[in-house]
Amino acid sequence: MANADIRVSVIGGGLAGLMTTIKIAEQGHRVDLFSLVPVRRSHSVCAQGGINGAVNTKGEGDSPLVHFDDTIYGGDFLANQPPVRAMCEMAPAIIYMFDRMGVPFSRTAEGLIDFRRFGGTKHHRTAFAGASTGQQLLYALDEQVRRFEVEGLVTKYEWWEFLSAVLDDNQVCRGLTAMNLRTLEVKAFPSDAIVMATGGVGSIFGKSTNSVICTGSAQAALYQQGVKYANGEFIQVHPTAIPGEDKLRLMSESARGEGGRVWVPKKQGDERDPSSIPESERWYFLEEKYPAYGNLVPRDIATREIFQACLDGYGVGGGNMVYLDLTHIPAETLDRKLGAILEIYEKFVGDDPRHTPMKIFPGMHYTMGGIWVDYDQMTNVPGVFAVGECDYSIHGANRLGANSLLSCIYAGIVTGKAAVNHATGAGRGETLNGLHEAELKRQVAINEKLKNQRGPENAYSLHEEMGKWMTDHVTVVRYNKKLEETDAKLQELIERFDGIDINEKIYWATQALPHARQLYNMLLLARAITLGALNRNESRGAHYKPDFPARNDEQFLKTTIATYSREGPEFSYEPVDISQIKPRPRKYDVDKKAS
Amino acid sequence: MADTVRLKIKRQDGPDTSARWEEFEVPHRKGENLLTCLMDIQKNPVTADGKPTTPVVWESNCLEEVCGACTMVINGRVRQGCTALVDKIEQPIKVEPMTKFPVVRDLMVDRSRMFESLKKVHAWIDIDGTHDLGPGPRVAPDVQQTRYVLSTCMTCGCCLEACPQINPRSQFIGAAALNQVRLFNEHPSGALHKDVRLEAIMDDGGISDCGNAQNCVQVCPKNIPLTDSIAALYRETTWYGLFSWLKR
Numbered sequence A: 001m002a003n004a005d006i007r008v009s010v011i012g013g014g015l016a017g018l019m020t021t022i023k024i025a026e027q028g029h030r031v032d033l034f035s036l037v038p039v040r041r042s043h044s045v046c047a048q049g050g051i052n053g054a055v056n057t058k059g060e061g062d063s064p065l066v067h068f069d070d071t072i073y074g075g076d077f078l079a080n081q082p083p084v085r086a087m088c089e090m091a092p093a094i095i096y097m098f099d100r101m102g103v104p105f106s107r108t109a110e111g112l113i114d115f116r117r118f119g120g121t122k123h124h125r126t127a128f129a130g131a132s133t134g135q136q137l138l139y140a141l142d143e144q145v146r147r148f149e150v151e152g153l154v155t156k157y158e159w160w161e162f163l164s165a166v167l168d169d170n171q172v173c174r175g176l177t178a179m180n181l182r183t184l185e186v187k188a189f190p191s192d193a194i195v196m197a198t199g200g201v202g203s204i205f206g207k208s209t210n211s212v213i214c215t216g217s218a219q220a221a222l223y224q225q226g227v228k229y230a231n232g233e234f235i236q237v238h239p240t241a242i243p244g245e246d247k248l249r250l251m252s253e254s255a256r257g258e259g260g261r262v263w264v265p266k267k268q269g270d271e272r273d274p275s276s277i278p279e280s281e282r283w284y285f286l287e288e289k290y291p292a293y294g295n296l297v298p299r300d301i302a303t304r305e306i307f308q309a310c311l312d313g314y315g316v317g318g319g320n321m322v323y324l325d326l327t328h329i330p331a332e333t334l335d336r337k338l339g340a341i342l343e344i345y346e347k348f349v350g351d352d353p354r355h356t357p358m359k360i361f362p363g364m365h366y367t368m369g370g371i372w373v374d375y376d377q378m379t380n381v382p383g384v385f386a387v388g389e390c391d392y393s394i395h396g397a398n399r400l401g402a403n404s405l406l407s408c409i410y411a412g413i414v415t416g417k418a419a420v421n422h423a424t425g426a427g428r429g430e431t432l433n434g435l436h437e438a439e440l441k442r443q444v445a446i447n448e449k450l451k452n453q454r455g456p457e458n459a460y461s462l463h464e465e466m467g468k469w470m471t472d473h474v475t476v477v478r479y480n481k482k483l484e485e486t487d488a489k490l491q492e493l494i495e496r497f498d499g500i501d502i503n504e505k506i507y508w509a510t511q512a513l514p515h516a517r518q519l520y521n522m523l524l525l526a527r528a529i530t531l532g533a534l535n536r537n538e539s540r541g542a543h544y545k546p547d548f549p550a551r552n553d554e555q556f557l558k559t560t561i562a563t564y565s566r567e568g569p570e571f572s573y574e575p576v577d578i579s580q581i582k583p584r585p586r587k588y589d590v591d592k593k594a595s
Numbered sequence B: 001m002a003d004t005v006r007l008k009i010k011r012q013d014g015p016d017t018s019a020r021w022e023e024f025e026v027p028h029r030k031g032e033n034l035l036t037c038l039m040d041i042q043k044n045p046v047t048a049d050g051k052p053t054t055p056v057v058w059e060s061n062c063l064e065e066v067c068g069a070c071t072m073v074i075n076g077r078v079r080q081g082c083t084a085l086v087d088k089i090e091q092p093i094k095v096e097p098m099t100k101f102p103v104v105r106d107l108m109v110d111r112s113r114m115f116e117s118l119k120k121v122h123a124w125i126d127i128d129g130t131h132d133l134g135p136g137p138r139v140a141p142d143v144q145q146t147r148y149v150l151s152t153c154m155t156c157g158c159c160l161e162a163c164p165q166i167n168p169r170s171q172f173i174g175a176a177a178l179n180q181v182r183l184f185n186e187h188p189s190g191a192l193h194k195d196v197r198l199e200a201i202m203d204d205g206g207i208s209d210c211g212n213a214q215n216c217v218q219v220c221p222k223n224i225p226l227t228d229s230i231a232a233l234y235r236e237t238t239w240y241g242l243f244s245w246l247k248r
Ligand SMILES: Cc1cc2nc3c(=O)[nH]c(=O)nc-3n(C[C@H](O)[C@H](O)[C@H](O)COP(=O)(O)OP(=O)(O)OC[C@H]3O[C@@H](n4cnc5c(N)ncnc54)[C@H](O)[C@@H]3O)c2cc1C
Pocket: A011, A012, A013, A014, A015, A016, A017, A034, A035, A036, A037, A039, A042, A043, A044, A045, A046, A047, A048, A049, A050, A051, A133, A134, A160, A161, A162, A163, A197, A198, A199, A200, A209, A210, A211, A213, A214, A217, A218, A250, A365, A366, A387, A388, A389, A390, A401, A402, A403, A404, A405, A406, A408
């Protein structure tokens, strides 16, 4: 076994973390894999729609270069172009890899992988497995990792929460600390490189389409240790979520991809049953305004249009909802292509979308921003890598549907190599030393403080308050005055945090203490997101300010970088690598001219 | 409809402590699920008779019935908490942890035996590596459709909870793991290692421990045809047994 003496830790067992783990294990190295939950239950299971790759099996003239252009254009030119191009070129091979792992991709009559069309493209480029592609892809990787576990190369630490990195005097990573979520034991793990694969930040917005474990807490912990956080203000709101009391459930873009039509009654406040409203009295506003892409405009545009229609009083019954209609498509076709997601709607809402138009509204969905990384996926702290939704690369100002699963895998593949290279060069972290001891003490002290603290505040209520402010003011439409007020609110919540009582005397398997720790971290990251948005006086991709409605390349074609300080986030900017595709205005009412 | 929801929750502080029941009354919201009620208790951990208590511990991630985490016994039926719509179930809602797995705390149980079973039955395809080797074998659409359904198993544990053959003294791996054998054996390259999986389930705790009660298929939230999978494996293992005997 080659170089069995190096040790890499991967934090997170979603698609990105598992891919990284496999790539490292394949090179014969040991991996410690940490996750809040059994990795097979990671948030990646939620992805419904599919994964992109320009395989061009439909003879539409698709190619990785067209995919590259769609991604850059969809991201409103904020992404550094070299890694995006590399990802698009790798995409067909990534889909084939999953195919060999046995993923039950939907098939054509000839037994080939079938592809569907997603938002922001004119090509059938999205491979899918029924309507639970993420689940199927995650299981495939989980199975391969289990194989390495049996071989002894992978050690899983499930039910462990990453707390912090262990950094030496030169700010080089030497390991990490983590907490056992059953015993609450805090332990230091020596490591020559750590790879963060901790996913999204939905929980900062209270209710979102994310799993409840997507808090961004790990990213925020590293941010406090000096890791740069980039483009935090770019938060994707999905146009079609099903509003719920506990969460916003996604209605996948594939519903529009398979022909779903978005409409509202032409008459404001129309109380009639949707099926009794004749065609002539329905307003298909996306089709009308964007004839070239129709219902398949990218997410940011669909979101704003739906939001605006409701704001103007056209929402169903005057409320915050529009129709997403599939009833014109035969039920058998729907069952075959969208079965699982229609079941979700039926199960959680109680109506049958085959016969009644669904009611949907935009919901917080994805963070384009995240931990800053270089083209080897390494952060500014040597030895700390980041992959997947928690890193900022690839998607620019707006992510195209079905590109995220792809970016998770691409990042994992790149990092598998890069982390091993780094670890081989740096390999000194194998032994525990004073550095680990000191970091351990610092983390234990945080727990002790929370256990002993008494006061009138409840962490779950503070969390709800944060979520509401972030959703109301830092999602679809942003006003500087509201962003300032939100930041003031966040600072108030940070102060009130010292008054929380976790209401817990039994520490075995408690969720109260870990939650309180996560909440504190989320509050700090929320500030970086909010102030990043405040500083960016333009509209680009998912970031939209009515007072600055145009993209401003002269001033803002640059990456936002937030660096932690005790006084609050400090901002700097970095130029974007636009060496391959020259920025051009982004318009979806006419066909995109690919360059 | 009343504007509150009444719940009776079985609480247990740890694996070795005894259980007790606590009652709660939380605000009612239209269309909410059971987990929303548990979230309300977190915000105000006080019982129906006004006694302060600890927040209830349970497992949940996706809230969309795809991660399998929030399985519990609700009004006597094993199911996911996220799909238990309050307006559709009788109150007081009785909530208990599953009984076939060790309790960790409150509604949280330890299902690691299910993941261990996946190791036992060789639940993966032996690929040569993740480097680019081109596409996999062609698969007929009907084979894909059969496999897809089998592959939606979210390791939730309902089928084990409902199975009379699963108890602290039995080694039976249960329907979920058996179904995985069929899933991989029906894939063209998975079939190359069919025998390894068949042998695994012909061992102790394997297919012969199935008592054919058929409870599993009734409780599976993903409607996986578990009894079909088991029947198919019966045939396969019988043939395999006969065949390897003839070869001897
Ligand atoms: C409803 C929904 C549908 C989607 N559909 C699609 C789609 O069709 N196509 C597409 O391309 N994208 C889709 N996306 C986006 C995509 O699913 C995610 O971006 C992607 O799965 C993220 O994967 P990941 O590996 O980065 O993180 P995750 O899958 O979120 O995994 C994070 C991992 O980190 C672990 N973790 C987190 N914090 C810690 C900590 N402190 N300590 C230890 N472990 C930790 C977790 O346990 C978990 O294992 C969808 C997203 C949602 C919400």
